[in-house]
Amino acid sequence: MDYNFSEIETRWQKYWQENKTYHVNIDKSKPKFYVLDMFPYPSGAGLHVGHPLGYIASDIYSRFKTLTGFNVLHPMGYDAFGLPAEQYAIQTGQHPAITTENNIKRYREQLDKIGFSYDWSREFRTSNPDYYKWTQWAIIQMFNHWFNNKNQKAEPIEALISEFEKNGNKNIDAAGNQEEIFTAEQWKGMTEKEQQTILLNYRLAYRANTTVNWCPELGTVLANDEVKDGVSVRGGYTVIQKNMLQWLLRITAYAERLLNGLDTLNWTDSLKEMQRNWIGKSEGAKVFFDVKDSDIKLEVFTTRPDTIYGATFMVLAPESELVTELTTKEQKEKIQEYIEISAKRTERERISEVKNVTGCFTGSYAINPFTNQEIPVWIADYVLAGYGTGVIMAVPAHDSRDYAFAKHFILPIVEVVSGGDILKESYDAKSGKLVNSELINGLDVVDAQKKILEIINQRNLGESKINYRLRDAIFSRQRYWGEPFPFYYKDDIPYALNINELPLALPEIDIYKPTEDGDPPLGRAENWVSSEGYPFELSTMPGFAGSSAYNLRYMDPKNNEALVSKEANEYWQDVDLYVGGTEHAVGHLIYSRFWNKFLFDLGYIVKDEPFKKLINQGMIQGRSNFVYRIKNTNKFVSLALKEKYEVTDIHVDVNIVHNDILDIEAFKKWNPDYKNAEFELEDGKYKCGYAVEKMSKSMYNVVNPDSIIEQYGADTLRLYEMFLGPIEQAKPWDTNGIEGVHKFLRKFWKLYHNNENNIEISDDKASDEELKVLHKTIKKVQEDIERFSFNTSISAFMICVNELNGLKCDKREILEPLTILLSPFAPHIAEEIWMLMGHNQTVTKQTFPKLNEKYLKEDSILYPVSFNGKKRFEIKISAEASNQEIEKLVLENENSAKWLEGKSPKKIIIVPKRMVNVVV
Template sequence: MLVMNIKYNFKKIENKWQKYWKYKNIFNKKLFYNKKKFFILNMFPYPSGEGLHVGHPIGYIASDIYARYKKSKGYNVINPIGFDSFGLPTEQYSIKTGIHPKIITKINIKRYKLQLLRLGISFNWEREINTSDKSYYKWTQWMFIKMFNSWYDNILKKARSIKILINEFNRNGNININAGSPYKTTFNANTWKKCTNFEKEKILQNYRIAFLSKRSVNWCPELGTVLANDEIQNNLSKRGGYPVYKKKMLQWSIRISAYSERLLNGLKKLNFTENLKNSQISWIGKKYGIKIFFTLEKNKNIKLEIFTTKPYTIFGVTFIILPLESSFLKRKNIKNFVDKRKFNEVEKYILNIKSKNILGVFTGNYVIHPFTRKKIPLFISSYIKDDYNLNSIMCVPAHEINSYKFAIKFKIKILEVLYNKNIKNNIKLFNNENSFCINSSFLNGLNLKKSYNFIVNLITKNNFGKKSISFKLKDAVFARQRYWGEPIPIFFEKKIPKIINKLPLLLPYIDTYLPNNNGNSPLTQAKFWAWDKKNKKIVSTSLINYKNILPLETNTMPSWAGSSWYYLRYMDPNNKYFFVKKKKETYWKYVDLYIGGIEHATGHLIYARFWHKFLKDYNFVSSEEPFKKIINQGMILGNSAIIYCNNKKKEYITSSNLDFKEKKKLQKINIDIKYIKDKNEVDLEKLKNLRFGFVYNNYKFILNNGKFTCDRKIEKMSKSKYNVVNPDFIYDKYGADTLRIYEMFLGPLEKSKIWDIKSINGIYNFLKKFWNFFHIKGKFYIDEKTPSIEELKILNKMINKIKNNILDYNFNIPISEFMITLNKLIEIKCYKRKILEPITILFSFYAPHFSEEIWYKLGKKKSIYFAKFPYFDINSILEDEFNYPVTFNGKFRFKKKFKINEKINMIEYKIINNKKTLFYLKEKKPKKIIIILNKIINIVF
């Protein structure tokens, strides 16, 4: 009888081994570059003030399991960690708390590190990076300068030095240049040489990969900054949910559009999921179509070139839109498109663009339809958008919803040009191949495929347009009007941007970094933010004289700047002379396995892939792509708590007093789940004293029978939803190993899972059961006898299943295998060393603290982290018998076991004389016995 009386003291065990790993520097041992390499990486976190919640570790745990597995197979493994510490989240938290971003970053990183260390992840902490550290952002700035001094050669399909371009301009102008550039005007060498320095730079800005231009951007007044497209959802900022508007501003941008084709083609060779690839393909958005020319009525020399994939709708075009970002609306061009009598009205519209009620303004000007020769009115609007036409949009109001609304507002003619008797909704006809053309002259009666080919041939033949390929991917806005970011290493001399080579250009310490709604960066308030050109140093802003003391760029870089290349710095984090030594980069090359959320499928991954390709153009890296395989982990879903607010009456109303219709009319507010008691009752005393959040103390609470209840909703675990569970609580109550196993046990890594604290007890009990198995009568016990064939079969089946599932990234399945194996070992009372040692190695991938303690008790002096993967004996799992299904005239009746190597004539003899066979034959003689070895027996009678 087993006496299980040694308690599983996880606190003591985990604390002991965490100290040991740190003291012995276990996860940072010297690497030998003659081994195979494996670079595994999690998307690094930004260190928010609230710290980790239980949704964050899932990727870290999965990567740790895989890293430990690869280590045991003899690979050189790096599994590094760092912090994406620049950017809006930190700045917003600083504004909320009143603590400077620099201070709050240090505090937050310290907290994150403590939480991660308690998890027992085999992170290489000596490779830790921090994007807001000057030794790191020095190289981000250096790369920006490299982009500023580069242009994209479409012939060679790579970035090249701007000096090469300037030399060509001096020899031949731009006549022979095929560049990734919007610049259309051709010039010769003489014209170039006659240009002033300012004029030359203005031309070069159209070629540089990092460039300045006035463009329409996503402006968020509440955040006081420009946002990228991937930072916006439904015209609201993802962070804070604030309104976002279009605004024209002088901005730094990165010419990522030049890399569109390479970014698209590169996906073919990558081990990404189809979902991830499709997200990137959609974001890049390659389309084959035609550019149709519309000539201005008042100036026949000016043509609008409008791209479309649906040229068969040409007869339904009744107005043209110039978007706010159109180059035609630049000061030098606008007079060609706006009638003098309408100029004041147009100017007023642009100034009041924030108003959602103002849809657009008529310019007083027209273009000529290429076929009907009729006049088509020209409007300016930010309401209608087209990712493929930034300068002008042709509008077919009968078959496009926003164009329809616009036409109704301005009483513009609506012409139906598509028809399908099975579809009543005109909007749906736009993309239905079975539709055909009506009211379209020579296209009438043709289906969309035939009409497309016919009209394209006619347009190109008559020079009404030209075939074209267009991309949705546009140049990325690179400047942010905020403080906490990398300074852009540029000063301005006679309005010409000049680079600063003395790096890093340090971010100055300022007291006031609140956003403002006028578009000015907080750095405009810095007391020391001017460049002494002669002495090459930062001096007082008051000394600016525009001669030798010059203004510095006041915008900072976006958060994606530092996160676009961080994986490279992990290869050589302490190099003071370059961002990565060539020898180390050539060895590590790329990330073999990258784990992160699907929300980064477009923004981050597109930017990182572009950045890597740019560095490849200069041979700073040896691979075309940064990530070989990517796994998008699913989310941990939380159980949010929602209360209802009537702002007019200044009341919070208990959910039990409201029906579904009433709830729809009221404001929904997420509150912290830690204030919820049993049966969804809210602890109002705690809620009223909430430091941060949406609850106002002066509102009245409407109760029901003295209680205030909330509704619950399963949704993404997020700090903004106040539904997070702190891992510190789990560490203290159940232990880190329990948390690790539980998060993997919840289900497949890629799927979203619901967090349920009640279910964690099952995992905790399993660990205790496993612990007790190693201890008999109060002592650690191990049997030194040779294992039996049955015991070896149990072990090797387990080794095989765990290996295969880890290789397939099925991290949840091995846990069930551990549980099944433990039950078998308990049943047969197997305590053999040669069985339990290999199992302990395998278990260390999931529960490193627990396993390290058992390993130590097994008498091992070296950490289990260095143990080799257990030997797998395939012969021990091969069955010596096969259980044949026996059928009669094809109908299954019973099963019968025979030796694997049994001869057919012996099987036939034994089966024909079997009692069950005789029963089913009922004295009939079989006509034929069909035996397929190790598969089936069929008796025909």
């Protein structure tokens, strides 16, 4: 073999490791550049070809940045806590730590074979106490801080307490759920428990009641994807929505800063838009509605106070606390029934099933403060307790959901904004003139909103208010395999551990299930109490806990005194390039922004936005292959012949199919059932069908990078993954086509070698033509790397090698820069050739070739000539020609006469150096 990739790759991977080629340290003589991949959850299935897609892209970029003079931080680690390992533990009794460790080993072996430039000395995993100590530390900090709305910043809870002692809470404007005002005297007169209860309303980590998916039969809380169609995926038991006291993070305090920060980020507009929508800022009003024959006031939030004259009924969320009080004797049974039904529906079902209108009348009436009419109060599960106030004023004429509800239950619909046809559908648009609205008739929507808000304020009916869709993050999970909370309970009030007591290590338990009383698994731990004997929290933290500040830890991963030292943080600052999947668009990327902003407020870090630039790699889908078995036989027919028979489609392992042709011998060995199978072929081959599906074991379409590397080498895998298409686009994995990039690498190798496979380089001066090929490639490759268009840079390399081959180029002046140019993409072959060319220093630390535009100059341009926008012929014109000259040459050209058909051109459009269009 000419190009012995396996020998080359093993040698250089060993060299890089032994020489610590990719270790980085703070080096103030160079500018820093931080490239981060979203670290993987090490699943039992191992790494498949989808994982490395983003890693290869970021690796190319890191290597490119190193070659252009940056000190590049490029680390990797593992997001090691999670549900799958725990589920496996429940089934097998195997400790999640052991399965996780095994999975990580496998991941590491697979990653190492791809030749990444990670600084592995910085590796950590979130499940290691040395790391989660800092996750616990951060939570204690959140517990010990509150958010001051006045300066939009987190501040110590001690300062708040001393303010309470001086002036009570009347001067405090805090994010939180404390509404009652108290004086300093009242505060001082409170018991410890009363004070602590109030403080929880301010703390950034606090406890509150939230609904969870509770499965009584399994005695546990279930994740959303463990629930399908109202029953548990495991076992198919009924799941209900149940209230439970949970830890939350007051992320809503940061809503405004999370929103404004987006403007400073170099992320795609679509991703920022998703975050904006997730935060969901809406300006409107809160308005109180009296209830007839009752002291209850219903507080609603509305973005359309201008439509208040059209509010013909009220709707409460079924779980609202006011429901019991508002329900009349006559309606009690029906309401009870409705609440039970809606408790079985998940939130998602409630929002998405718009066609299925349900609800129930409470029997009570509210008073519309503007029309003074009695309007019925209903409950319906399209209103969510967690959004706004959990109560809405329904304006059926101008809200489509209210409209459907009113039509279904035959409630009055009153038009208050003209412009639509409310007999047919609701008119939701925010334009038109107000009608049927005494005080604001004739105004347009914007003015009407202003005016009505003034009146609402004057009459003390409410006030203008900004509402966010963003909710506080529920931060506890009734699970084992996560970070323990550093909190203990005294008289049911949570207290934080001292920092010097961290980490609070996850205790051992015998079975990974909830206890018989329905407590989380940690309820099984022995002596799960503080040093003073107070019980610890039994929940653990969720998946996003460990990934919210890991970007900081890589800067200083071994530090036992701090999450990150000041020195390291000041040097590395923030992530310059973050690469990961779009599935994290609103989860992880919001939480980590919040977390970093919080640490910034406390002065621990210098940047309040963690990720400057973000690239989302698209998902790699599987490409499944099928064979067709004639029913009730063991005979398989090729694709084109399957219509002749009644056949069953059977998934076949894609690893024994090449270009859709089945390897029959391998197929017989693959499954003993097919050992004696018969085949009906077309053209002597068995052709398989295919489909693009999710990459999964059950569809036999999982392709591991290892098998590709064994067959073609890591450099081929790297190039091929990049060659598949734009990094951001989802695409199916199809090994067909890998030959192309492999062939390219062999041609590249041959360019430097003679027929005896010995390196042969000439020191002669390169020709202009050769230099042009080189510099054209430098230009294209550099531009493409900078805009993350790796697929097109690879085709540029292919064109370059083909052209140099055509020129029989063997000049050092060309081939040395070309080696450096290719090294970010295919580092192993580049190192090997660099060494063979007589260097004893690694190619990874060289300087990226510099473009010289002078070699690219063109004397003449081949202009396409169009008539009425349709290209008819091409004409070669000097690059210096003026527009008049071009026009003249085009019209004089023999081909033009035919298209002019004797007419004179109406207009001639000339785009210099690009094209000519003649309008006839």
